[in-house]
């Protein structure tokens with residue numbers, strides 16, 4: 249049995265976490281009071297509960313409505329810096345040693361900040377967070393463009409401009425149905441020409457065509473969620489132990505070792521999966537897809553990396569060897585340069601597990 253302490257201490261790698269989905273409820277309250285923004289609750293614990301319950305909606309569109317409040321309080325540089333710093337501190341306290349944290353700069357301009365000022369504020373917040381965290385952590389930014397809007401090219405250029413200043417990649421997010429990845433093909437083609445990295449939210453609220461486009465048209469390095477790849481896999485009722493056949497797309501994803509940024513709790517809330525035990529991650533991990541475990545939105549799901557691992561351990565009987573595999577999978581899939589990935593694997597992840605598994 250893994251103890252709570254081991255779960256927290258185990259070095260974890262997080263590739264999919266939204267900055268505007270991970271605020272502390274107390275911070276939302278304080279920042280809202282500063283700018284006179286009305287919130288649905290006035291007590292921190294109740295507000296935290298409200299986010300989880302409202303996000304627990306069964307649809308991605310309704311889940312996303314809760315972000316109106318977090319985005320509203322992240323419109324000035326001081327607020328953004330604070331949120332960014334606290335995010336890094338909270339992840340480090342939970343044993344995350346490497347994190348890529350994403351947000352959409354275009355959503356933080358209503359009080360007059362420029363896109364560059366937003367990225368600078370997050371950068372300063374991350375630097376502060378890393379310097380003050382209770383454990384060592386490396387935090388990097390991914391810049392997201394909203395898929396229903398039309399600023400992806402501009403945001404992709406911003407990601408390239410800031411590639412040596414804490415930004416390691418690009419992403420698109422928001423409602424998936426009706427907004428296919430190819431809508432932003434120019435941005436993805438530009439990034440490929442610039443030798444830049446990107447991931448795409450795909451196969452969460454829409455199925456295989458979204459995943460296929462993300463990979464075969466847009467050239468995504470990784471898939472955000474990607475749970476619906478399960479629709480291209482046939483397996484009998486015996487499920488995990490029976491006969492399994494991969495379709496061409498699923499085989500391609502596995503053959504090419506395309507990382508899946510899986511977020512179990514978030515998927516239950518948006519209706520992408522019915523329970524942790526039935527979540528495709530069980531079968532995908534068993535079939536040795538490049539599976540990684542992530543939080544998506546800690547505030548909306550009331551979760552943390554160690555909680556996600558605990559839920560999986562309970563459902564699939566995972567132990568330290570599985571956690572080690574998830575951490576190494578994720579670190580191999582990170583967007584920082586190869587030597588930096590290897591250094592964290594060799595000097596942080598492997599030594600901790602070697603000791604814990606002794």
Ligand SMILES: O=c1[nH]cnc2c1ncn2[C@H]1C[C@H](O)[C@@H](CO)O1
Pocket residue numbers: 266267268269308312315319350351352355392421422423449452514544545
């Ligand atoms: O899981 C998600 N799917 C699609 N979009 C998402 C998800 N979680 C957060 N977002 C959106 C809402 C945020 O405001 C935006 C940028 O972080 O990304």
Ligand SMILES: [Zn+2]
Pocket residue numbers: 264266421449472544
């Ligand atoms: Zn997400």
